[in-house]
Amino acid sequence: MSLRSAIEGVGSALPKRIMTNADISKIVDTSDEWIVERTGIKARHIAAEGETTRTLAVEAARKALDHAKLAPGDIDLIIVATSTPDKTFPATATQVQADLGVTTGAAFDVQAVCSGFVYGLTIADNFIRGGQAKCVLVIGSETFSRILDWNDRTTCVLFGDGAGAVVVRASTGLGTNQDRGILQCQIHSDGRYVDKLHVDGGPSTTKTVGHLRMEGREVFKHAVTNIASVMAETIAKAGLVPADIDWFVPHQANRRILEGTARKLGISEDRIVITLDQHGNTSAASIPLALDAAVRDGRIKKGQLVLMEAMGGGFTWGAVLARF
Numbered sequence: 001m002s003l004r005s006a007i008e009g010v011g012s013a014l015p016k017r018i019m020t021n022a023d024i025s026k027i028v029d030t031s032d033e034w035i036v037e038r039t040g041i042k043a044r045h046i047a048a049e050g051e052t053t054r055t056l057a058v059e060a061a062r063k064a065l066d067h068a069k070l071a072p073g074d075i076d077l078i079i080v081a082t083s084t085p086d087k088t089f090p091a092t093a094t095q096v097q098a099d100l101g102v103t104t105g106a107a108f109d110v111q112a113v114c115s116g117f118v119y120g121l122t123i124a125d126n127f128i129r130g131g132q133a134k135c136v137l138v139i140g141s142e143t144f145s146r147i148l149d150w151n152d153r154t155t156c157v158l159f160g161d162g163a164g165a166v167v168v169r170a171s172t173g174l175g176t177n178q179d180r181g182i183l184q185c186q187i188h189s190d191g192r193y194v195d196k197l198h199v200d201g202g203p204s205t206t207k208t209v210g211h212l213r214m215e216g217r218e219v220f221k222h223a224v225t226n227i228a229s230v231m232a233e234t235i236a237k238a239g240l241v242p243a244d245i246d247w248f249v250p251h252q253a254n255r256r257i258l259e260g261t262a263r264k265l266g267i268s269e270d271r272i273v274i275t276l277d278q279h280g281n282t283s284a285a286s287i288p289l290a291l292d293a294a295v296r297d298g299r300i301k302k303g304q305l306v307l308m309e310a311m312g313g314g315f316t317w318g319a320v321l322a323r324f
């Protein structure tokens with residue numbers, strides 16, 4: 001028998017306000033046609049005043065707990081993946097802990113930008129398999145609209161706000177790839193590329209929050225290569241081939257990145273969950289938002305194999321393979 005981390009519940013939260021490409025074209029010199037053709041994005045949700053990374057995270061967490069039929073008191077670890085915390089400190093995870101009324105266990109944030117959710121799940125799986133946690137909330141929550149330069153058309157059209165959460169609980173399996181739960185996690189980073197996608201401010205340098213800056217073409221090039229490679233690595237380590245995977249739930253950055261990686265691995269598009277047309281890139285929140293959509297509309301069923309993967313600033317990248 002071996003310990004496994006089973007995904008028991010999913011939930012998500014989106015700000016009420018929707019900003020379409022037509023709305024953005026009133027702010028910067030762009031068009032619906034350009035954005036759709038280059039990215040696949042049609043609309044994104046933008047947080048209003050009072051809607052924050054913390055409030056979105058709490059809403060997603062409550063829905064995931066309801067879905068898992070668990071109570072906040074069952075949770076012994078809360079991990080929030082975010083690059084847009086409510087405050088420099090304390091961790092957003094501890095703020096979520098307070099709002100959920102949890103006073104035991106531990107809570108901390110993970111900073112791996114768009115790969116944050118994959119990093120968070122990997123940490124949760126290691127805590128569970130190491131016997132240090134039994135029931136973990138992993139949340140990706142972001143308000144990237146607050147760090148965008150709304151005069152820079154090369155970046156402000158790409159991102160949106162939102163949150164997604166999963167409850168991961170210790171279960172037992174046989175240690176084979178037929179088990180329910182997380183079967184494989186792989187995370188990587190390469191700090192040589194820290195300047196390719198970054199925020200130009202921070203408490204210890206400018207003492208400001210700063211704005212997102214990106215060399216889009218460079219990011220694009222590395223994204224397709226790194227994502228395809230970590231997907232192949234993760235599937236192979238589980239003793240499987242791409243054709244065995246039922247659903248691919250990728251980080252939702254750009255439709256052309258998804259198509260490029262799918263082509264490299266020979267994956268047909270009808271097995272990829274795509275929400276970026278309506279959400280844009282919500283960084284660490286994008287995978288659990290897409291996962292929630294596909295679980296709730298019945299596409300992802302119990303027993304199916306799901307591969308989640310992401311790449312983000314750093315660069316960081318990784319993949320998690322789980323049987324639902």
Ligand code: ACO
Nearest residue numbers: 030034038114153154157216217219220223253254311312
């Ligand atoms: N509207 C209209 N024109 C624009 C816009 C816009 N919003 N943005 C750029 N342009 C113009 C440029 O100024 C340029 O004009 P020029 O030829 O006169 O100089 C032209 O469009 C082409 O610009 P490129 O940057 O070469 O366009 P590209 O095809 O590379 O697309 C994009 C840009 C969409 C950013 C692409 O590089 C990309 O998707 N990169 C990946 C970035 C990404 O997804 N980052 C997310 C974070 S990392 C992650 O999540 C994986």
